[in-house]
Amino acid sequence: MSSALQQRQTVLTRTILVVFAIVFAAPLIVAAITSMKSPSELTRVLALPTEFYWQNYLVAFERMGRSFFNSIAITVPAVALSILIGAIAGYPLAYMRGSSGRLVYFLLLTGMLVPFQIVQIPLFFLIQRLGLYDTIAGMWLVHTAYAVPFCTFFMRNFFASVPRSMYEAALIDGCGPTRYFWKLLLPASTSGLAALAIIQSRSIWNDLLFAITLTSSDSARPVTVQISGFASSLQVEYGPLMAATLVSVLPVMAAYLMFQKAFVRGLLGGAGK
Template identity: 80%
Template sequence: MNTAVARRTALPFSILVAAAVIFAAPLVVALLTSLKSPSEITRVIALPNELYFQNYAVAYDRMGRSFLNSIAITVPSVIFSLLVGAISGYPLAYMRGAGGRAVYFFLLTGMLVPFQIVQIPLFFLIRSIGLYDSIPGMWLVHTAYSVPFCTFFMRNFFASVPRSMYEAALIDGCTPAGYFWRLLLPASGSGLAALAIIQSRAIWNDLLFAITLTTSDKATPVTATIAGFAGSLQVEYGPLMAATLISLLPVMVTYLLFQKAFVRGLLGGAGK
């Protein structure tokens, strides 16, 4: 019996191990490269003869301010995105009829618009309202661009909450707004956590908004600084890999802290 079970699980387990190795390989190569001296960079797979931490010193020195800028951009942008997504997704989850579906599908069309199409008009718009090269300007752009996806995510999550909960709250004298703030949002913690992780990763890793709407050290996020390690004539592979690994830490730590809530949220709040 045990042998039969082992045979059935051997293939799926092998596939998972192979997938894990494939996904981990770039991270391992980046780590090895970040610890090599310039003379060893060309030996991609080989282990470094001696740990060369100077790459991390260079990376930290050049990306220190931009790292703080990314935190200052990401945290408020995620909060605003979640708030807008929850407020807009709530009525769409409970609206009946063709009108609600029409509004919902209209918002979803925003997910089909690539950034490159609005890049130039957005540049002139942000500059005309005085928010070019500023952290509040990045808040506005990231929040606005996240409305379709956040609405889609929270609308579907709210729709998974039993409607009897809403009806019972109204019978007890709770207003729709009171139900949203006092009952629905607290019960949707896993969905909000999942969306927060998705949004934080997207905003933290953004490069196009960064290079289009910021120029100075006061607002440039870490992704734009990392891009600067690759010049037109030379690529600083060691500091580039070190800076990349440093920039990955906040997203990885956030996911590890909230991974259970993330999985529950993606499953539509199962077990609420």
């Protein structure tokens, strides 16, 4: 293949990637522009603001209050607990052989098929009976329980991609199954754990259904509930809404940018471990 043809293919590939990047970034760009517009300029959607209207961000921070920190307090423990339980459950499933292992595996996977709406009402009464309604601990419990099937599925498949020879070599050296899990398998699975952590943190951080159902006061409401309050049946406060949305996506975006290489390796099943 000639160098001229290779250059044309490189230019074409990069052009396509730039176009896709612009398409995917367009909503975020429009939101950023809208968040800095005064109310009189909101009708001109694609026009740049004549001056930065920082009042939108002041209103957003005032209305969100402590909900931003509530979301952090809910997301971090729920992600850690769900990943820990999923890893512990996925470890034996990755090494089980025969029909019994497959049966247990598929029974766990059925939890991924249950929509939120089906469990919403019974879950409300259960959390209320446990005395965890409108508490951050109650949100931990719900998100952890609902995430365990997916975390188990993810970590089981990731552990199965780890060469079995490493497990056999550890047994020969006198390392038991429990010690092998904590000392060797988990450290070798950091890319998978990072990928799962990003997926789970995005899912839990963006949750609205459980947040509306199981919280009722500012002491436990996450940021998604407060953001939904900017849009009512009579009025939509576009400026503060866009400002609050941009602020709310920053933690998840920062986490992805920090761990993007591990995230990609984890989604590829640990390639390059």
